[in-house]
Amino acid sequence: MTEFVPTPRKDPERRKGGRPRKDSTEKKCHFIKVGFDELNFKKLKKRSRRMKASLSSIVYDLAINGKINEPLSQEMMDCFRKLAGMANNLNQLAHEAHIAGYEDVAAADRLLSEKIDEVLNKLSELR
Structure with a gap:
């Protein structure tokens, strides 16, 4: 019975797997x-x-x-998300005010402004 000996591959085009080596300037060598x-x-x-x-x-x-x-904390992320939604609502109200007139959207505008103030106050407390 003969022993099986695998022959080494000598394929220069074969890519090595794994992470590429860092450049010597990027390595941390002083501790x-x-x-x-x-x-x-x-x-x-x-x-x-x-x-x-x-x-x-x-x-x-x-x-x-x-x-x-x-x-950022989860609470701050929630506040930013709410502000983004309110900004979208404000843009829609501004568009509606240009078309229908400011008097038609004044109440909704005041309500949204108060909500924005509440969220901004909460954000300042979280900082």
């Missing part, structure tokens, strides 16, 4: 150890959980950029 007191470490961990990001990426962003761009 720094950073220490935190208990209070600041808890703040950092809380921010890490809120952003769903690693501690090292947060520290890196702070060191390089001086700030962290946190994602």
